[in-house]
Amino acid sequence: MSDQTPRAEPLLELRGISKSFFGVQVLREVDLDLHSGEVHAVVGENGAGKSTLMKIVAGAYRPGEGETSIDGEAVAFHSVREAQQRGIGIIFQEFTLLPERTVAQNIFLGREPSQGLRVDRRAMENKTRELLSSLGVEGLSPRAVVGTLSVAQQQIVEIAKALSLDPRILVMDEPTAALSPHEVDSLFDRVRILQQRGIGVLYISHRLKEVFSIADRITVLKDGRRVDTVASSDVTTGDLVRMMVGRELDHYFPDRAAPGAMGDVKLRVTNGGAGMLHEVNLEVRAGEIVGLAGLQGSGRTELARSLFGAVPFERGTVEVDGSLTKVRSPRDAMSLHMGFLTEDRKSEGLVLPHSVRNNALLALRALRPSRRRAVNSAGPVSVADLSKRVDVRAASLEQEVRYLSGGNQQKVVLAKWLATRPDVLIFDEPTRGIDVGAKAGIHELMRELANRGVAVLMISSELPEVIGMSDRIVVMRGGTVAGELPAGSSEQDILLLAATDAEQEAS
């Protein structure tokens, strides 16, 4: 597709877009154009200005300077609604669906077909069915309540919602963040349908591999400036990374543990079961990083939550350091020297309006007195040292964590657990939504912890991460362990194990 991209009149043209918030320049003179039937990816580290640029396109922000034109005609949007009327649809990074309302009510929110005052429910539901079937989706009822749907189904509703406006331009901000690889494929099939209809797609993602498989052209942003726009067939991942960070990352992943370096089994589950989990057998050794792979809904996060006592095991046994024990609550787990970095750091990992210091001390302050004494007896805990160790970049330790980037927030969560001197650390999607530079930093920290004898269990949807980091790969499927693979297994091996009989999800 890339050979047909530059044509006479771009569908959307941005010229010299600048924007600043409270004196901080977020975008500087960014140019971008988008043609009909093109997928144009925008990549860049967190804080590079991608989301701000997209919000300007969508009318949620007004640019400080610069011009936007559609079909060569200058436009200036004062609201999302105005942008919608000019044919711009947007799918925001965070889902914007109402869990209590039905699929049809969500899709037509704000534009309900009506006769006089009355909403024409039948028309609304029929149009919803048409939209869904035009996306190749069957079996999703317009009357289904959105909160009961899977993440992948919700994403489909989100896309249908954007399409209900019949847009000519569709902006997708990190659409695959919550999807498993197999769901990503079906999303891309849908994007290609849109492309064939002549819709121009602006596609933002952190996942470079995906960008290559879907985009015709790629624009790289760095520190609010456009570095370059290239045809995706002309560049490699290495080129893109170099443009994004201004240097080549020579090591994507730190070295694995030496074969003899692992210690005793720290954590062992035998025939564990709770909720959807059944017959789970798993062990993690001191000094080892175990990667936990599996599709969305395979029970990875559920396993982590049960290990940490958030949803305690109902069946089976748990051994910590070789002795049988029960983990009935996160508090129990912490007493057993465990830590858990949750998938959703904003709502479960951090108190956003509190300072770096208070967040870093949150878990330590909650420890049982006996355990806290034990931690302190190994020397006083210094937040300054901790944050230096995890390399948090904050204005000061008193800065509220909500102002930090995703990567720095994750480092604060890590500092919070390191303060309790854990022996077992569970990471759920440790680098989701984090830029390349911070990602490498977190990977190095994880390996360093393992080298010091911490047992690490890492859940990840990003297969390169699982492969690059793990000393051993455990694959889950349908609520139990489907199998185990050695370090360095291929993506195919993992997918074969993970997806053998899991085709029913997300179509």
Place this chain on the structure above:
Amino acid sequence: MAQRTVPQPLNLRERYSSFVSASSGGPITAVLLVAFFGAWALVAATGGDFMTIDNIRSMLIRSVALGIVAIGQTLVILAGSLDLSVAYLVSVTAVLSSVIMDGDPSRIAVGVVVVLAVGALVGLVNGLVITKLRVNAFIATLGMALILKGLLTASFDNFSGAVPEEYQVLGYGRIGPFPWAVLLLAALGGVVWYMLNRTRYGHHLFAVGGDFDTARLSGVRADWVIIRAHIFCSLTAVMTGLFIVSRLRAGAPWVGPDGAYDLQSIAAVVLGGTALAGGRGGVGGTIAGVFLLAILDNIFNQLGVNTFLKDVLRGVVLIAAIAIYAVQRKRAGR
């Protein structure tokens, strides 16, 4: 792209779930029935009258004052807001209308129009302060309550004015066996139910209460949805005031706070299954909540329960109801 229309028949489960979500307050209706028959048995066993036309009619009439304003409160709570100024607005309405009418039938219309205008203004100010000045609804409407209270007590300290006899039809008149006021409540409930479940405004109200930013980013004029809910809520407080003054024949500054319409209306709304956080619930549940409170009152009165103990029991019922909702939702996993 050829677009196909495949009309799919709805299965029973979907029909049922759509009915329940549309009518709202499934469980409260069951509780109400149980309470009703339980009360009947209890009162009958102790030698009182429960199932008489007079007693039922009196319960219904007692429900009207709270019911009307609770319908308005439902709207603001669904929108994710709250109104604590309704009690004093009830007083302002009662006093102002009775002073304006002053026993003269030809001034009924003027009185009603003036208080409705005052109500609309109060609602508009509440709504604007909450949405445009971004003052928390609790504080904004508490402030409005204090302002109304101050203005009122500075000017009046007892029953003032009088409503003409013709006007008292609202409080005492009947069509056949049905009191006017009860029919009015039923009509208002019906109109609001339709508005919530069948009109665009209703869809937008649920959306704004469910997630303000989502609604705004979907092109809903979210601020105005909230402002309109506040105007509507204040108008229902005015209607309650107009009803009360027709029963009392003259307005006094304490009629609103004495009825505790602010907290009682919120209690009825949450008792009816509407989430205090907004976005979930409906008017059917609220009316059931109002009736439930009325039945409790009736039992307490007939059994001669001590006034203070009554409040204790009301409190227990309220907390128990909300706890049951919370547990149910947790079980349903949502």
